[in-house]
Amino acid sequence: MKKDLIIFITIFITVFLLVGALAYFFDSSTISIVASLIISLSCGIFGIWKWMKNLSLIQARHINELAEKIRTDKDIEDTIYRIEYGEEWYNEDFHRSRDTERAVDKTLLYFSHAMYLSEEKIIDEKEFAFFEYNIKRMLSDSQMQDYFYNLYHFSKKKNLPFPFNSLLEYAKKNKLFHCDFFDPTAYGEKPRYHHYLNF
Numbered sequence: 200m201k202k203d204l205i206i207f208i209t210i211f212i213t214v215f216l217l218v219g220a221l222a223y224f225f226d227s228s229t230i231s232i233v234a235s236l237i238i239s240l241s242c243g244i245f246g247i248w249k250w251m252k253n254l255s256l257i258q259a260r261h262i263n264e265l266a267e268k269i270r271t272d273k274d275i276e277d278t279i280y281r282i283e284y285g286e287e288w289y290n291e292d293f294h295r296s297r298d299t300e301r302a303v304d305k306t307l308l309y310f311s312h313a314m315y316l317s318e319e320k321i322i323d324e325k326e327f328a329f330f331e332y333n334i335k336r337m338l339s340d341s342q343m344q345d346y347f348y349n350l351y352h353f354s355k356k357k358n359l360p361f362p363f364n365s366l367l368e369y370a371k372k373n374k375l376f377h378c379d380f381f382d383p384t385a386y387g388e389k390p391r392y393h394h395y396l397n398f
Contacts (some may be wrong), residue, residue: 206248210241262322265313266329274302275309279333282340289342291395303346307363310334314365338370344380345392352383352398 269275281288293300313330316322337343347367354361361367370376379385379392386392 206245210245213241258322258326262326262329268309269330269333272305272309275306278302278306279337282337282343287342289346289395291393293346294395304362306337307366310337311363311365314369318365334366334369335373335375338366338373338375341391344376347376348380348386348392349394349396349398351380353396355383356398 269279278288280286288299288303310330310333313322313327314334317324317327338347347363347370350363351361351367353359377389377391379389383398386394
């Protein structure tokens with residue numbers, strides 16, 4: 200608040216000095232027109248600056264809320280914990296265990312949203328860095344890759360869009376998945392993939 204007042208006073212003094220300088224060179228009617236324009240322009244610039252500053256504060260608050268949700272949302276926190284500490288979660292019972300599947304899907308949707316904000320340039324690279332560690336850890340996890348493998352090939356067979364496509368594209372771009380990921384028969388040859396969904 201104090202900084203805003205200093206900026207406003209600086210603009211006011213600058214305008215006052217400009218009007219004084221103009222008075223030396225021009226008649227009073229020209230001075231009043233120019234002074235009005237300078238004052239209007241100064242107020243407009245100050246208003247735009249204040250508006251942009253408020254937008255930055257709103258965005259910072261939103262990023263903070265998003266980043267904080269990683270630690271405050273129980274489903275997201277539990278899913279990240281399972282991945283961080285190598286707990287088994289993706290097995291043949293996963294698609295029948297409603298709570299675990301819901302928690303994992305909620306976490307993936309949450310990070311998909313962060314990816315969307317980054318892709319649309321709503322958040323910049325520095326802000327995206329708050330989420331990138333967790334995204335990379337998640338997508339590098341062998342069980343998550345197995346889940347994506349099953350879901351990807353199931354979606355392809357049923358001609359449905361892949362629900363976490365932005366994360367899949369990020370994994371492809373950063374070479375986080377094995378080259379055989381897109382082979383629907385790889386589960387028979389490689390122990391890293393299973394056939395838990397019907398594809």
